[in-house]
Amino acid sequence: MTRRFAAAVAAVLAAAALVPAAPAHAAPAQRTVKIRSFDGVRITTHFFRAPGLKKGERRPVVMLGHGWAGRGETARKEGQLGYLLKAGYNVVTWNARGFGSEGAANVDDPRVEGRDMKRLITWIAKQPEVRLDKKGDPRLGMAGGSYGGAIQLVTAGLDGRVDAIVPSIAFNSLVDTLYTDGIFRAGWGTLLCTGGFLNGNKLAWQVQKGCVTGLASGQIPDDVERWFRQHGPDHLVQRIKIPTLVLQGTVDTLFTLREGVATYRTVKANGAPAKMIWFCGGHGRCATGAGPADHLEKATLAWFDRYLRGNRKADTGPGFEYIDQYGVYRGAPSYPLPPAGSLDARGTGSLAFSRADVFPYLTREQEKSQSGLPFPSYVMVAEPAKKAVNVPIPAPSGWAQTVGSPKLTVHYKGKAKRAKTALFAQIVDRKTGRVVGNQATPLPVVLDGRHRTVTRDLEAIAHTLTPNSDLVLQIIPITGLFDWQRSAGTVDLEAKISIPLTTPGT
Template structure:
């Protein structure tokens, strides 16, 4: 079986096992540019049907992508690196629809792929065909360090990947008479998810030819995504300015998977990192290539430092900031559609919300969709068609799905001037609403003006040793104590990162989260008398302290507790918190991971504070943690 198939079926960890018994030759860059013609089959025309939609939902109509297209493949030389010292070639495919001509030029779309994939992956091919069928010229490419493209993996760094993307626009789109131009140059939109989403906003901040971006399941600040800290630093106006925290809680499982997958690319004929290092002539890179074959050395050093100490040094923070949208948002002024998965433990809803709120604060046109899926084996639900779940879909299928249609409407609005494509500012998937069974799942999406709605939120007060009391009830002063074990083990279990989703590993999907006795405190509300739709980002204010004089580390979680007593961790989400030793003793404000969830009548909400989690780098020194309850210790559940 080809290695590329192993990657798609087994995921990063299974791939490493497969590679142990696989010998793969080193990649060779062909200097020959190939041209391949292909004809896209037109979608079968259907008449739009009038469908009953739930109140407050976002109704979208079925589309009809009928344009044929041809494809042109080419290896394109680019110069990248901090000084332009890296010379590589990128593997590209250009989709040219039949309606694009010198007389009728069409807008262009630029797209790359998720981590470990290529331009030929399902997510890219499905999206490119769909957009070409709707008349867009689509340029897809394999990012540096993967597939038939040269170079090393650089995490969508502005110093590398953004430079490469700009040169692809220069060389493949700018000269074409069949691509729409104006006074600013070629008219380009961008789309992509995960790794393919991470570079879009840094590119838009630097290239005025980019007019709009559709950004899927990706990061706001990579420092937060890989080394998260959900503590709200004083002065943070949104509670989501994650870069204000110097240290976080290293997301060990997820990061280790990506680190391993990136370093195995050369063994899978992916990229040309070792050869590129030799070509640049950097003796340090050449000497370290054996232990860091897929990345440049500073990234490997960052990983080694975090793995060994749990702390990020200043050089690592600066390096990762160069690959973070948050660093460049002040220069982004193009309309942005954000699409983020509710079950995503790699890039959670807080990532997208941080971007949404900052752009909205600056009056940049922005909208956000919280869909059902996410990284780790969560395939989108029927009628959604999230492009990044690994499923190859036809144009006809995507013409009838909510997420693909919302993206198309957005692009049409901002690139073609088609009215009505902005949609609601905020929409979110409601798993408690039944899908009609055909067409877009729009009835399952609720809408709101913004993700924050304080008037609909409920603030509970921590009471006694284990209760949450509702507004208007008198809390009891008290405390709850739990311990952090020496070495941070044994640890609570919430998921096996990348392998707990039902499409990734059905057996692991059935393994429930579990807490370690003595290592957590739990506070539970009274039963809800009527349904409570919690949509947004929960928050807490805790009077919490520890005894060992070091940084205080804990994980905050929200559970749904059924009348039977069975407790379910909502989307397996956790919010790591790290309080600097100098700030311990002061009230701690924090944001939990966002979600959209209905608490049914008779169900209760439970706030759990745990000292450990198997996914993360836990505090290694034994500790005793105390939470004081009563007035001043609160938990806020957002509502719509």
């Protein structure tokens, strides 16, 4: 691997909140220790005292996790660490095991990283600056994105000492998102596996095996799948009964909106205060309106003000907020929004496909994405396809919005050398030439000559529609987001799509 490519991988992960900036020199109000975990592994931990703290005064603390392959934030005036300190909180960051600490990364395994967090919380409770609810129980919140988002769900599900969390672009089920319907999410998988081996990082053998087999065969071994399933955190989210603010990206093609929706719905069903915000960002690229730059910062601070400080006058806003392609945020009491009909379409067509369909992609291997990285954008952004069955979607008679998952049913019959394979579905805005939300959804098919049907909810979107809208459903044989097509054959199909319309939020 070239140094240029290695640096590029680190850069794209940083842009997706996976890798924070390099640590700065320790400030006087900071102390760094190595906390010995349950198995003797030492976790490098940074404690930042709240600015302006008076002698004997105690304040709540926020644990701020970092992204995959990253390190704990230490630049006091930057990023989340900067605004949490400015808001008057004590903050603790750490290097997760395998990523700057001893041991190997086990991908937020509750049996490993989860137990690391319990040890850190016990240590935090002994710090003289930290407000306590009772002996050994600090007044504690958690924040952070991606890997640092999922560890919040794991920790809150394991340890009752956590009081409020703000998981951002986190996964609810690692298996379901990395191997959606058994199809390897190869674009991001390549970047994550590569990043996991950079900068002296160390990965558990199960992770290494999953990387190798996923990239080589597009499949996950049974033992590795069982291991990842035990991580959750979906089964741990069922235990969470504390205030939870879910932040999920509309253009996140790794941990898509459905991951945040699953977490939000579970916590809300548990009876805990729950809020969800869909923003333009995450693992991917926001090429549409991004809205106010400080929106998530303000929402996070309001959440902690209300549920960590206990300020009952703090305004946390509506229970659900979402952004459309124009960068406009709207709010509603909860998700989903009230229904307001649907846009329905159907179409037929045929596809001939083979492994050769990858060649147009390979010829672009040196193409630079808009982020300036030396690999093509298609590994993290779905793109309109030339080879496709196209089903035009009628425009509404007036202004409308869709906020949720379109439903697709495909009746098909085909023959292929490898009967079990996958097609993919995406919605293209022909006005802009972009795939809505950058998302493509796998459609597992069996092409054995029989008539068959596959029905799927497509990845959720938030999109404003007008009478001039020009959307089209595409059924395609290959996408850069997932494993390359590994079969060859033909298929005749009829596709029916229903796009839910909603009563727009205010």
